[in-house]
Amino acid sequence: MTGSAAPPDAMLALVEALRRLPGVGVKSAQRMAYHLLQHDRDGALRLSQALDHAVHGIRHCERCHTFTEQPVCAACLDPARDTRLLCVVETPADQAAVERTGTYRGLYFVLMGRLSPLDGVGVQDIGLPELLARVREGEVREVIVATNFTAEGEVTAHAVAEALRALDVRVTRLARGVPIGSELEYVDLGTIAHAFSERR
Amino acid sequence: MTGSAAPPDAMLALVEALRRLPGVGVKSAQRMAYHLLQHDRDGALRLSQALDHAVHGIRHCERCHTFTEQPVCAACLDPARDTRLLCVVETPADQAAVERTGTYRGLYFVLMGRLSPLDGVGVQDIGLPELLARVREGEVREVIVATNFTAEGEVTAHAVAEALRALDVRVTRLARGVPIGSELEYVDLGTIAHAFSERR
Numbered sequence: 001m002t003g004s005a006a007p008p009d010a011m012l013a014l015v016e017a018l019r020r021l022p023g024v025g026v027k028s029a030q031r032m033a034y035h036l037l038q039h040d041r042d043g044a045l046r047l048s049q050a051l052d053h054a055v056h057g058i059r060h061c062e063r064c065h066t067f068t069e070q071p072v073c074a075a076c077l078d079p080a081r082d083t084r085l086l087c088v089v090e091t092p093a094d095q096a097a098v099e100r101t102g103t104y105r106g107l108y109f110v111l112m113g114r115l116s117p118l119d120g121v122g123v124q125d126i127g128l129p130e131l132l133a134r135v136r137e138g139e140v141r142e143v144i145v146a147t148n149f150t151a152e153g154e155v156t157a158h159a160v161a162e163a164l165r166a167l168d169v170r171v172t173r174l175a176r177g178v179p180i181g182s183e184l185e186y187v188d189l190g191t192i193a194h195a196f197s198e199r200r
Numbered sequence: 201m202t203g204s205a206a207p208p209d210a211m212l213a214l215v216e217a218l219r220r221l222p223g224v225g226v227k228s229a230q231r232m233a234y235h236l237l238q239h240d241r242d243g244a245l246r247l248s249q250a251l252d253h254a255v256h257g258i259r260h261c262e263r264c265h266t267f268t269e270q271p272v273c274a275a276c277l278d279p280a281r282d283t284r285l286l287c288v289v290e291t292p293a294d295q296a297a298v299e300r301t302g303t304y305r306g307l308y309f310v311l312m313g314r315l316s317p318l319d320g321v322g323v324q325d326i327g328l329p330e331l332l333a334r335v336r337e338g339e340v341r342e343v344i345v346a347t348n349f350t351a352e353g354e355v356t357a358h359a360v361a362e363a364l365r366a367l368d369v370r371v372t373r374l375a376r377g378v379p380i381g382s383e384l385e386y387v388d389l390g391t392i393a394h395a396f397s398e399r400r
Contacts, residue, residue, distance in 0.1 A: 005273070005275040005292075005296065005299045007267060007292060008257070008258055008267055010250070010253045010254045010257040010258050010269055011258060011267055013250045014251060014254040016250070017243070017246045017249075018221075020246070021218075021232045021236070021247075022232055031293075032221045033254070034292065034293060035222045036254075036255075038312055043220035044255045045251070045252070047218065047220065047247075047251055048249075048251035048255070050216070050217035051248035051251075052245070052248045053210045054213070054214040054236075054237060054244065055237070055244045057208070058237055067207060067208055067211055069208040069210055073205070074204060074205070074206070075205040091234060092207060093230055093231075096206070096207065099205045099206075113238070
């Protein structure tokens with residue numbers, strides 16, 4: 001509009017681009033764009049470069065599918081790890097959570113997603129064929145399925161277990177139970193029921 | 201850490217850069233980085249370019265200080281506007297809100313902020329000297345102070361009015377009152393009190 005007080009095109013394009021971030025609506029995107037241009041142009045340029053570097057530098061590990069800047073990630077190349085154990089997680093964030101516990105020293109397979117037929121995410125998309133091929137190599141003795149304990153995570157765990165059933169490998173699932181530090185009164189009933197049936 | 205499952209450096213740099221966005225914590229930043237790299241690399245590149253274009257293309261209008269890609273913005277150059285009216289707003293977003301009402305056809309002065317001594321934002325930072333110089337040119341007959349009705353916005357409005365007091369110009373403030381469509385029962389008491397004292 002000629003003569004109007006509409007924001008400049010570069011601003012509108014920036015707002016539109018920011019809206020593609022998950023959880024960012026139009027108001028947040030406008031606030032972010034204003035903040036960057038008015039108070040943090042250095043931060044805006046850094047973000048621009050970080051995005052560019054990440055997109056061009058980060059690929060998937062050929063072995064475990066996690067994000068890496070090398071053909072094979074450092075964890076897969078680590079000679080100190082127990083190659084008989086393979087932990088299946090949904091995302092690199094889940095992998096990082098397992099890693100932080102410091103109790104697991106095996107290898108990982110990162111699905112980079114979860115089964116979600118409604119969103120068009122099938123077994124190909126989570127790398128199930130590659131997982132089977134990996135297990136068929138014969139070195140893995142146990143696959144620990146550590147997908148999330150959500151509906152989609154459970155469906156994914158079931159699909160992984162079914163796919164591996166014919167192979168000579170032990171398939172286990174992380175234990176369900178009452179979280180440490182929680183009071184029974186505030187724990188959901190499904191969790192308590194599971195903790196009962198899986199008591200030891 | 202050699203052999204660890206730590207995220208690649210480019211990923212960590214991206215998370216760090218995303219955290220500089222307002223309202224984005226470390227968990228949100230990780231989720232955004234994962235989403236962009238796994239599901240929307242095209243969006244990531246677009247955002248990278250949009251940031252770069254915005255930072256290099258957007259400057260402040262020499263007349264009203266709003267964001268523009270030209271030396272002087274389209275609103276300031278619009279010959280159809282009433283140059284005797286000058287509306288003072290805090291941000292381009294506020295300017296856009298006023299503009300959307302379709303009732304105001306004067307010019308704007310955008311403070312690009314608000315007085316906030318605790319954050320080190322003084323009268324220089326909101327362009328008060330430039331506002332005074334603009335009014336001294338003599339064309340403006342009325343300055344409509346449309347800063348926000350927050351504590352800082354009111355302080356800013358007071359400072360603007362004080363600074364203009366010695367000049368031969370009418371200074372008005374947007375009316376306070378009960379918002380259209382609201383029920384008195386749910387309107388805060390200060391607003392109702394103002395609506396009473398400013399009844400007409």
